Each structure stands twice: as C-alpha cells, then as structure tokens.
Amino acid sequence: MPELPDVEAVIARIKGVRGRLVREVEVRDEKLPAEALGGVADRRIEDMGRRGKFIVFTLEGPLYLVFHLRMTGDLVYTEREKGACPVTTRLVLELEGGGALLFADRRRLGVVYVVKSPEDVPGFRDLGPEPLSGGFTLEVFREAVKGRRAMIKSLLLDQSFIAGIGNIYGDEVLFQSRIRPGRRASDLSPGEVEALYEKIREVLREAVERGARVRELPGWFVRAREEGRCPKCGSGLEWVRIQGRRSYFCPRCQG
DNA sequence: TTCCATGTTCCGCA
C-alpha cells in the first residue's frame, strides 16, 4: 500500500467519512493504544489529509488520529455489519448512521497515534518537503542535494530529505531520470539533478491521478521490475542492495 | 527451510 500515491488513493476511497461522528471504537489488537483510542469515540471527523506517508484525521477538540500504514496496512470504509470485516482488521471505528472505518493490516506493522498535535507523532516533525507542493521548487531540491554524498536512492528513501517516496517510486523516478540508484548525490550533474526533480514531480503526480494503479500501465518501471526486463530497451534488469532493500535498474538506460 | 517483501526506528561504528 504505502507510498505517497497509495496513501492519496486510500484517502480518496474513504472520503465519505469526513464529517461523520465516531460512535464506537473497537480495538482488536493488543498492540494498539486501546486507552487513547477510546478517546476518539463521540468525536466528529472534521477533516482528513496526508503528510508524507501519514494519514491524519482531525477530530473535534481538536484531537488528531494519525495512521502510518507501513507495509500492509489499509483503511477501508464499509457499510457491512462489523462481523463481516476482514480477519486482518485491527481497529473498527463505527460511525453514527451506519458504516464503519476499518484499519486492516496483515503484517501488523502499521501504527496508530492519538495526539493533541501531529507534531507529537515520532518522525512527523522531521519530515522533508512534500514533493507535489508548490514549495518544493527546483531551487529547494538543488539546495537539499548539495553536499550530500549518500547514494541518491538512499536520499530518496529518507523521509526527512523528501516525504512520501518509498522503494517502488524511488526506483521509478530514477529509471525515468536515467540515473543509477547507487550514484552519489554529489556526483550528479546539474542536468541530472534537474531531470530527477522533474521526474519526481511527474511520476508522483501521474500516479496520484491514476489512483496509484501504476502496475496496470505498460512502460512503467515498477511493472518491468516484476518482468525483469527494461521497458525501453529490453535489457535484463539488475539490482543492488541499498538501505537493506533491492534497487532495480536498467544497466543500459541508467548511467 | 530459507529468503524476501510498496516501511520505520534504533543502535553501533566509521
């Protein structure tokens, strides 16, 4: 689920809960903060939004309900009776007037916070710029890259460097920019930095517009990755391990 | 059985 476009898609799917009153909270996983979550009951959901990969619900108070879906988390709005929700459901917010918001998460790595300010959520304050915001300009990006000797893929995965990119979209933007994941940020030419900036915006914007269903699109690297061949030249893809995860690239198209 | 996975944090070491 969980990179910027996926999180946007989740929010779009559950937009019907905006303005609804939470009638009852059912915590089904002892890992979750049951007591704090109890405080969500009888509050109206005033707004919901995204910051990085976090989903932030603004409740009356104000009180904030913040989710991070990690690897396998998902939020689902359902009209069904609560007995019918998926077995991986960890949390149920029953809404007044029927229906419920479910937090399902097969691997149970996702996290939930109930806080007086989103800044109280670990890592939230340190988030880097939103790549699709107006404030994220080429100049801002150039400045951020300047003097960084880490591998560029490492930086793209670093949420304090830029918010919302993960392993899949990191590989996607590097492929589209024709830059290998293991290149040192400080070794990129001004032209490469600009190309990368443009592709970050373009790829994420397009993925958001398409509801994050990028795997359905021919020519996208994320899909080629599964097939093992470059969508442009047909070369066999290679990978290197960066930050403990595989970074795939085309040895011919990415220099 | 072993490895791997769209994520993050924390720790130790250079």
Added chain:
DNA sequence: TTGCGGAACATGGA
C-alpha cells in the same frame, strides 16, 4: 554531522 549496516517489529508467499 553524515552515512551505512544490521536488528527488530510481524506475517505470509515463493
């Protein structure tokens, strides 16, 4: 300060 590797978290699939 920066960068990196490894472990931990938890579960299922290949």
